[in-house]
Amino acid sequence: MISITSNPIDSAAVTDAVRDHRAGAVVLFLGTVREFTGETQTASLAYEAFAEMAIASLEEIVAAAQEKWSLVRCAVMHRVGPLELGEIAVAVAVSSAHRGPAFEAGQWIMDTIKQQTPIWKKEFFADGTTEWVHPEQGVPPGRETAPTSAKGTKS
Amino acid sequence: MNVQIQLFAAARDAVGTSPVTIDLPDSPNVADLRLQLAADFPKLNSVAKTLLVAVNQQYADDEQLLSENDSIACFPPVSGG
Numbered sequence: 304m305i306s307i308t309s310n311p312i313d314s315a316a317v318t319d320a321v322r323d324h325r326a327g328a329v330v331l332f333l334g335t336v337r338e339f340t341g342e343t344q345t346a347s348l349a350y351e352a353f354a355e356m357a358i359a360s361l362e363e364i365v366a367a368a369q370e371k372w373s374l375v376r377c378a379v380m381h382r383v384g385p386l387e388l389g390e391i392a393v394a395v396a397v398s399s400a401h402r403g404p405a406f407e408a409g410q411w412i413m414d415t416i417k418q419q420t421p422i423w424k425k426e427f428f429a430d431g432t433t434e435w436v437h438p439e440q441g442v443p444p445g446r447e448t449a450p451t452s453a454k455g456t457k458s
Numbered sequence: 459m460n461v462q463i464q465l466f467a468a469a470r471d472a473v474g475t476s477p478v479t480i481d482l483p484d485s486p487n488v489a490d491l492r493l494q495l496a497a498d499f500p501k502l503n504s505v506a507k508t509l510l511v512a513v514n515q516q517y518a519d520d521e522q523l524l525s526e527n528d529s530i531a532c533f534p535p536v537s538g539g
Binding site for chain 2: 334350351352353355356357359381392393413416417418419420421422423424425435436437438439
């Protein structure tokens, strides 16, 4: 299950998509809409995707994770369109025989999505202003998806 | 040669529309495309320095050569997740 949707994400369905008798560990990550960043108050968010490239990017990232870690299944769903506070923007689920790979791969998949996948977040602040979120670092690793380490930047 | 460029997010908002068409010299590369895009659309200045270019849905570096039928997209750094 790798998809982009404009419907609310069913986190139980994403989790179920990776459950398997071969797995002893199932890890689910949800990226949800947060109200405060420091003193700045968010009213809502909207996500936009370059859909065809984003799907290919998610598939590439999952394939890379499966090569690096011993995983049973992976599922990724990213939402586009407007989202209210608390709603799920992205769900990543990973299963593996043991918990180490599931935790590590889950984090790496999420970190890599944030660096590479052509999806953009627009903030609608409580003060009425809006702003596209565009990180300063510019060029992502690009074609290189080989995982280097499990740690990444915090979301 | 004429190329059509899909714009996204703040890049599209800056220009006001997507796709846009620009005219490039023969045997252009991505660097040529960046220059022409900035020249044709000065409103992109706010995001021009950090624009990413994807050719046929793969990130491209400045040296990559472009062909007539390439599918091109330009967009600011990503912020999904």
